[in-house]
Amino acid sequence: MLICLPLTGFALPLIEELYFRGFLLPRIAHLGRLAPVINTILFSLYHLWxxxxxxSRVLFTFPGxxxxxxxxxxxxxxxxxxxxxxxxxxxxxxxLALNLI
Incomplete structure (x- = not known):
């Protein structure tokens, strides 16, 4: 878990943000006000597992x-x-470490 923590808690979310908001969002900016909506939907669909x-992912992440x-x-x-x-x-x-779950 200590190896997984920096990956799932820091590295992977950072990579997702760099792609979805840093790379993809500027490329769909021509959609105007729909750009952040479509970007949020694509991000939520990306989590297909x-x-x-x-x-809830769409509702809670869209404002940010x-x-x-x-x-x-x-x-x-x-x-x-x-x-x-x-x-x-x-x-x-x-x-997990404290055996609570």
Whole structure:
């Protein structure tokens, strides 16, 4: 779990943000106000191993992604995604280590 924590809590969310908000979002900017909506939907569809979380993923991530698009600052979405993933991965590791789950 200690090896997995930096990967799932930090590295993978950072890579996802660099691709979805850093690379893809500027390339669909010609769609105007639909760009962050489509980007959020594509990001949620990318997590196809958890289709039951699609709607909540769209609803909870869209505000941060919209702010990143509006202010043209990827640091907003990076902070949101990496921060929440790190907290959840840390809590999950602690729960396993303390034999709570």
């Amino acid at each position: 958890s289709p039951w979380a699609f709607l 992604y919209w702010l990143a698009w509006r202010h043209r600052d990827i640091r907003i979405s990076i902070g949101m995604h990496v921060g929440s993933a790190t907290i959840l991965a840390t809590l999950g590791t602690l729960a």
